[in-house]
Amino acid sequence: MYRIVNYSVVTLLGIAFLIPLIWTIFTSFTPTSEVTSSSNPFWIDNPTVSNYIEAWNTAPFIQYYYNTFIIVFGILAVQLFTITLAAYAFARLDFWGKNVIFILFLTQLMIPPDILIFPNYTIMKELGLVDSKLAVMLPYWASAFGAFLLRQTFKQVPIDLEEAAKIDGCSWWKILWHVYIPAAKPTYVAFALISISTHWSNFMWPLVVTNTVGSRPLTVGMAIFAQSFETGAQWGTVTAATIMVIFPLLLAFFVFQRQFVESFMHSGIK
Amino acid sequence: MEKKVNWLTGTGRGSLPPTRWKKNAFAYSLLLPSMIFLILFTYYPTLKSIYLSFFNSTMGQTEFVGLQQYKQLLEDDIFLKVMKNNLLLAIGTVPTSIFLAIYLAIWLNGKLKANAFLRAAFFYPTVIPMIAIANIWLFIYTPSYGLLDQFLEVFGVKGVNWLGDPSWVMYSMIFMLIWKEAGFFMIFYLAGLQNLPQDVYEAARIEGAKPFQIFRHITFPLLMPTTMFVLIIAVTNSFKLVDHLYIMTKGGPDNASNLLLYYIYETAFSFWDMGKASVLTVVLLVILLAISIFNYAYLDKRIHY
Numbered sequence: 289m290y291r292i293v294n295y296s297v298v299t300l301l302g303i304a305f306l307i308p309l310i311w312t313i314f315t316s317f318t319p320t321s322e323v324t325s326s327s328n329p330f331w332i333d334n335p336t337v338s339n340y341i342e343a344w345n346t347a348p349f350i351q352y353y354y355n356t357f358i359i360v361f362g363i364l365a366v367q368l369f370t371i372t373l374a375a376y377a378f379a380r381l382d383f384w385g386k387n388v389i390f391i392l393f394l395t396q397l398m399i400p401p402d403i404l405i406f407p408n409y410t411i412m413k414e415l416g417l418v419d420s421k422l423a424v425m426l427p428y429w430a431s432a433f434g435a436f437l438l439r440q441t442f443k444q445v446p447i448d449l450e451e452a453a454k455i456d457g458c459s460w461w462k463i464l465w466h467v468y469i470p471a472a473k474p475t476y477v478a479f480a481l482i483s484i485s486t487h488w489s490n491f492m493w494p495l496v497v498t499n500t501v502g503s504r505p506l507t508v509g510m511a512i513f514a515q516s517f518e519t520g521a522q523w524g525t526v527t528a529a530t531i532m533v534i535f536p537l538l539l540a541f542f543v544f545q546r547q548f549v550e551s552f553m554h555s556g557i558k
Numbered sequence: 559m560e561k562k563v564n565w566l567t568g569t570g571r572g573s574l575p576p577t578r579w580k581k582n583a584f585a586y587s588l589l590l591p592s593m594i595f596l597i598l599f600t601y602y603p604t605l606k607s608i609y610l611s612f613f614n615s616t617m618g619q620t621e622f623v624g625l626q627q628y629k630q631l632l633e634d635d636i637f638l639k640v641m642k643n644n645l646l647l648a649i650g651t652v653p654t655s656i657f658l659a660i661y662l663a664i665w666l667n668g669k670l671k672a673n674a675f676l677r678a679a680f681f682y683p684t685v686i687p688m689i690a691i692a693n694i695w696l697f698i699y700t701p702s703y704g705l706l707d708q709f710l711e712v713f714g715v716k717g718v719n720w721l722g723d724p725s726w727v728m729y730s731m732i733f734m735l736i737w738k739e740a741g742f743f744m745i746f747y748l749a750g751l752q753n754l755p756q757d758v759y760e761a762a763r764i765e766g767a768k769p770f771q772i773f774r775h776i777t778f779p780l781l782m783p784t785t786m787f788v789l790i791i792a793v794t795n796s797f798k799l800v801d802h803l804y805i806m807t808k809g810g811p812d813n814a815s816n817l818l819l820y821y822i823y824e825t826a827f828s829f830w831d832m833g834k835a836s837v838l839t840v841v842l843l844v845i846l847l848a849i850s851i852f853n854y855a856y857l858d859k860r861i862h863y
Contacts, residue, residue, distance in 0.1 A: 395600060
């Protein structure tokens with residue numbers, strides 16, 4: 289009895305949580321004339337893809353997709369490089385000032401670049417990089433979170449393995465490449481998922497630092513697109529644009545669901 | 559689980575012995591790539607904000623004014639309103655979403671297929687960009703023909719102007735943010751539940767403890783480290799989630815939904831008031847640092863790093 293009541297509550301809540309998504313999908317296939325007149329928002333008389341076509345034709349979505357793609361993977365590629373080196377140093381080397389540098393790294397966890405929009409904008413201006421994809425990427429090329437996550441994994445690699453390889457005359461980067469990086473594969477996947485979803489979603493910083501179609505990511509492009517409509521009649525087009533932005537993320541989420549959930553779990557425990 | 563290791567540096571196990579400056583130079587060269595970006599986009603802008611906060615810069619003129627701009631802030635009604643809103647947002651979202659997260663985690667902990675589906679239903683809002691959520695909820699909250707008002711109409715309740723009414727707009731935001739964040743926190747509780755000792759539960763069951771007693775006296779206290787961790791994330795987040803304001807309200811009506819980071823954005827990029835934007839940035843930095851220092855000082859003893 290007790291279980292049934294609670295399970296019913298949880299199920300009802302689950303449905304309630306899904307409604308915004310289901311409604312968005314439905315509306316994106318509803319013809320403009322039906323959007324506000326229909327009495328049941330979860331029923332379409334004449335399903336159509338015209339909203340998608342209209343959104344696609346009104347805003348340069350291909351360019352936006354391209355920009356987001358470059359930004360997201362440009363950030364990830366450099367991050368993987370910087371966090372690997374830093375994680376190895378923190379996990380396996382003793383050096384002068386280690387504590388101080390570790391605390392300096394911690395600072396980025398407390399003060400993420402996302403909130404430094406104003407000073408970072410002035411820095412980009414000084415560097416002459418305003419309105420470039422590079423400006424969107426640069427502040428995130430170092431990741432303290434990634435370095436710590438990876439350091440934890442590197443520390444679990446048996447040190448004997450490294451010592452044996454060293455005796456065989458292996459250089460440090462060969463050891464890193466053949467021992468540490470393969471051993472940390474799940475951590476890399478977890479970090480990549482978090483990094484990609486975070487930067488795909490990022491809005492405030494790109495809004496501030498970009499101002500033309502050539503550098504704007506999808507989120508900013510969609511927001512500007514959505515802002516150009518005022519009335520409810522355009523819901524169909526705006527929801528179609530919204531789906532276009534979140535679809536890759538939702539797809540990745542459902543494909544990598546286990547890894548997604550585990551990556552967030554890991555980031556929490558460690 | 560590493561117990562005897564210094565949590566901060568990790569020294570004490572598995573480190574190679576140092577061989578003077580060559581080793582130092584090697585370590586520094588590995589840290590250099592990260593350091594360049596940390597210095598350029600974290601330390602330097604932080605110091606720059608502090609420095610600029612002592613200068614008034616209007617119409618191309620910069621003038622040293624000391625703490626004057628900080629003093630002005632305390633008389634700035636919008637700033638006080640923004641701080642109040644941030645506080646209200648934290649009080650409104652954090653406890654509710656944490657309790658919801660615990661409740662959901664407890665009931666969705668099993669390996670059933672239906673549980674996996676429901677977990678996804680609660681978690682997916684976390685993956686969606688805030689700006690897309692803003693689009694969706696803008697329509698949900700639209701007066702009369704929005705989804706919420708249509709739903710309420712079924713029960714004969716007449717909706718209000720959820721985003722246009724200063725006395726309702728914060729509640730509407732809080733409701734939306736609980737939807738956005740509860741599933742995220744649920745994940746941490748699912749992880750926490752899996753680490754709980756099962757024998758305690760069996761003992762409690764043999765003693766004939768009621769489910770709610772088990773929750774109150776065993777589960778909840780044992781999940782305390784998780785709760786502390788989630789609490790810190792949740793409070794920090796409440797200062798970072800602002801993208802929705804751009805689409806939904808622009809901080810309005812009459813700044814009733816404005817938040818600190820959005821106020822910085824407006825001050826800097828709509829009004830081009832550099833001095834004030836710097837002061838506001840410093841205030842935000844101090845708040846986040848205070849939360850984090852509490853985090854590391856307090857959680858240090860409770861969570862294994």
